Amino acid sequence: MFARFNYYPRCPRPELVYGLKPHSDGAAITIVLPDKEVEGLQFLRDGRWVKIPVLPHALLINVGDQVEMMTNGMFKSPMHSAILSREHDRISLAMFCTPDAETEIEPASELIDESRPRLYKKVKNYARIYFHYYLGEKRPIDAVKL
Numbered sequence: 001m002f003a004r005f006n007y008y009p010r011c012p013r014p015e016l017v018y019g020l021k022p023h024s025d026g027a028a029i030t031i032v033l034p035d036k037e038v039e040g041l042q043f044l045r046d047g048r049w050v051k052i053p054v055l056p057h058a059l060l061i062n063v064g065d066q067v068e069m070m071t072n073g074m075f076k077s078p079m080h081s082a083i084l085s086r087e088h089d090r091i092s093l094a095m096f097c098t099p100d101a102e103t104e105i106e107p108a109s110e111l112i113d114e115s116r117p118r119l120y121k122k123v124k125n126y127a128r129i130y131f132h133y134y135l136g137e138k139r140p141i142d143a144v145k146l
């Protein structure tokens with residue numbers, strides 16, 4: 001597991017820039033402690049951004065790319081982003097739970113059959129693949145699709 005504090009300074013023109021660009025997490029599971037006062041995290045659902053309301057001290061558990069791969073797409077790793085506030089700084093803590101880099105991950109065989117063919121390759125060290133694609137247009141998880 002590794003943890004990251006995200007600090008988003010207030011911004012006079014928040015409509016022009018993301019705090020954190022749209023992405024899905026590369027981890028298996030992410031545990032997020034969002035800011036207890038300032039809204040900013042949003043998830044893409046059916047093509048629309050849905051804001052996560054402030055809920056002080058609540059932890060948000062997010063499915064990451066590696067769980068999407070291991071469940072053969074049964075659990076989806078959702079796209080999300082953080083927007084900035086005009087008035088307030090914002091802070092969040094994200095804890096990324098990730099298999100060891102040497103561990104091979106692949107869809108569970110029980111979740112593959114004729115009606116649900118295997119969707120992902122077997123990979124090791126997905127973090128390396130993830131950061132290779134992170135700044136580009138292509139979603140990292142698309143690079144490991146069959």
Ligand SMILES: O=C(O)CCC(=O)C(=O)O
Pocket residue numbers: 004006020025032034035040041080081082091092094
């Ligand atoms: O700032 C947030 O609430 C979310 C942060 C996040 O998505 C991330 O660190 O991957």
Ligand SMILES: [Fe+2]
Pocket residue numbers: 023024025080
């Ligand atoms: Fe994230």
